[in-house]
Structures are given as C-alpha cells and as structure tokens.
Amino acid sequence: MTTFDNFFFHFLQYYKTKKNKKATRIATFYITFLQSSLLLLLGVFFAKFFKQMHVETMSSTKAWTLFTLTVIILYFKNWMQYGGKKLKVRGAKMLKNKKLNYNIWMLWLLPFIILALTYILFQAA
16 A cells, blocks of 8 residues: 555545545545645756756646646546545455544645645745
C-alpha cells in the first residue's frame, strides 16, 4: 500500500459516513489533486533548474499542455485504480489494518500547501 492508497481510503472512510454515494468520487478527486500539485511542484522545480543551467527543453505553452494532459491521464488512472473490484480488494486489506488517524482538514490543506510552495518556487530566481 502506498501513501496515496492510505490517503484515498482515509478519505473514503471519512466521506462514506457523510456522503455515501459521492465518497469514491471525492476521494478520487482528492488523490488526483494531490498528485497533480506534486507534479506541478516538480515541473516548476525542473523548469527553474534548467533555466539556470541555460538548457532549452520546451516552451512554456508546451509544458502547460503536457501538464494538462498528464492531469487528465492521472484522473483516469486513479479512476481505474480505485474503482470496482480493485477498490473492494484494497478495501479488504485496509480493514485488516487499524483505523487511520489523519486529520481530514490537514489532508485537504496538503495540496494547497504544495501549491503555495510551487508559487514561491515559481517567483524565486
């Protein structure tokens, strides 16, 4: 089980009691949002690094297009990974473990903190 799996099942357990029918969608959206914010942070880091090294890799427009396509692919990957039979199998494995003790508000803040770090890195140098 990866960290993303743990976060997904924590969101699923939390929202199962609140919004039963939309719990899977909310958890999938959260995981995609978290992964795409991490991807954006890495992309900005490497863009700044390559700019300082005077390496011309791709234009800004192409980079944003690639990022958008990657986010769409991430969403569909997560939708396939955490849906249907795989969700039941992974859920059964998670039930054997103890209940996760993450604060839901801190988990929601995590992607926004990463986006703030991305903005700070983007403005630097």
